[in-house]
Amino acid sequence: MNYRKHTSYIQTICFVFTLAFFVSFGVQAQKEPQYTQYMYNVGSFNPAYVGTVEMPEIVGLYRAQWIDVPGAPRTMRFGINVPFSNEKTGLGFNVVNDELGPTTQTYVDVAYSYQVSLSDATKLSFGLDVGGSFLHVDYEEEYFYDSNEPLLDEQVNKFYPTIGAGAFLYSENWYAGISIPNFLTNGIYGDEVAVLVEDKVQFNLIGGYVFDLSKKLKFKPAFMVNYLQGSPVNVNVSSNFLINDVFTLGASYRVDNAVSGLAGFQISDGVFIGYSYDYNTNGLGDYNNGSHEVILKFYLGGGGARSRQPKINNAKGKPKQIDSPRFF
DSSP: OOHHHHHHHHHHHHHHHHHHHIIIIITTTOSSOOOSOGGGOGGGTOGGGTTSSSSOEEEEEEEEOSTTSTTOOEEEEEEEEEEOTTSSEEEEEEEEEEEETTEEEEEEEEEEEEEEESSSSOEEEEEEEEEEEEEEEETTOOSSOOOSSOSOOOEEEEEEEEEEEEEEEEOSSEEEEEEESOSOOTTOSOTTTTTTSOOSOEEEEEEEEOEEOSSSEEEEEEEEEEEETTSOOEEEEEEEEEETTTEEEEEEEETTTEEEEEEEEEEETTEEEEEEEEEEOSGGGGGOOOEEEEEEEEETTSOHHHHOSOEEEOTTSOEEEOOSOOOO
8 A cells, every 4th residue: 555545545534533522522512602701702602681781882703713624614704783872772693603524504693672671770681682603514525535535425414403592691891691592493404414413402500790899900701601411511711800991801711621821912992802822621622722802893983892882771760881891
């Protein structure tokens, strides 16, 4: 066996092993796209968030997971959150492209939120999103190995409707939320893709609190929990320090999965950029060079972290500008 044939043989084995790994672990354990900077990306998975922002915002995110693993997840998100002038409703739009092995899913949805005041300082927002998922499976794609013979001669292209909902409770220095990205799961997937897409409802739970340590330093712990029936609970906890309302530095831990470092910079009143790096603490850490995630946010109207917070009435019934940045 010459060197080229030997290399092709090894790469083919790696392809089969990697595909089996994704089918048995990667896809079912990660139905919805995974984010490390979830605190800045709430509108992607909770429609109740879209009307709670102070001004319209545009969000772009790119995540490259498990670097150097062929066919590892790659996620891109484009989102818009627009609060209406009545300070009760809002509209959102999301496009998320998620690639994993031979599968590509593109989620498109429109979100609407309505909020009520529970007290002078606390509001509760409800949200609903409607859209669909475009699923493409290409078994002929040869990015795993160098061969003229594809592993499977088949392609799958399907569209599935999605309906999600969420609730978001927040005040001046804390927030909590719960959401379900899609209720329409059971029975919508055919046999040809049932092994690639988990057809169970997923629950997302988030929360965070802002501690004012001084005028120039804030401490911001947060958490996110994902639950999918039949899979282990995914728990994320993070802590960040906000310095001069400009620099953000922190760390995150995904239980039994990864540790992460996070950094953010308020480039101007209307532009924020954030970056995170994940290192796997499980067995997968020996086979990849970590995960990178970059997020870019534009606030239409300026103001950045200091004025993008929602307005809540004070005791005198006058609008009050919240000056404590939250985790998003």
